[in-house]
Amino acid sequence: MEELKNISEEQLLKELERRKNKPKPKKKAEFSKKIFFGISIGMVTLILFTMFMVYKTQNLNPLSYILTGAFGAFTTAIGFYYHKARKENEIKISRGVNLDNDYIDMM
Template sequence: MKKRIEFSKILFIGVSIMTISVVIFSCAMIYRTGDLSPLAYLIPAVFTELATATAFYYRKAERENTKGGIVYDSVMTQKESNGEGGM
């Protein structure tokens, strides 16, 4: 059975693709027109949106990894001390 992709991951990927697209388009237009004004408004706005999406995505991942009060790192440390885990 194929695992469904989480909505937050789809949203994060979409924002990342949009950011890359805007940067490439802006660079092309800056090269063609010689006008640097997109650097003042458009690029910072897009990267602010990307930073916000990234922060919320990492916050969600943190909550999922500590669901039920169990922290992944503490479980792995406990397994290593018991000799169960390892690489």
């Protein structure tokens, strides 16, 4: 900011506008989110495939075997993701990072 003290107001406005319009780096998705979305997409694909095969074969046995195992894995992934998110939020709250005043009032 020292270099901005000795310039004119017009130059200062141009410099501030340039800095404001500077592209911000994209945030990479967290690994846990990638796992969660991957399992979610896999679940939807598995459900659709199972529904198609049950329709084609008129056999309901795959529902009792394949889908129960898949839902077990999906439930584990959801539990892991929410537990991790809760712990991260507890750390952020304890540090006071990016908290809204409304949220602080609720505590």
